[in-house]
Amino acid sequence: MFVLGNLIRALASVIDIVLNIFFWLIFVRALISWVNPDPYNAIVQFLYRVTEPVLQPIRRLLPPMGFDLSPIIAFIAIIFLRGFLVATLVDISYQLR
Secondary structure, three states: OHHHHHHHHHHHHHHHHHHHHHHHHHHHHHHHHOOOOOOOOHHHHHHHHHHHHHHHHHHHHOOOOOOOOHHHHHHHHHHHHHHHHHHHHHHHHHHOO
């Protein structure tokens, strides 16, 4: 069973890294939105392409406001997933060892 435990631990690590990367990508996008970014810049286009599939569904659920709260909701969701999903997978992996 230790092999399955190691597999689950590795999966938890990968999920944690992906969530961490998404956190920082959304953070950078929120910072860039405060200035007038060049929409033709490759970095800005990359940030929009990568983060829009996460932020757009959140935006549709929120009522229209003067400012965009979707990055904050995404941050809360990422923190929850890291605290619950990743921690649960790590605990399961230790129990299987």
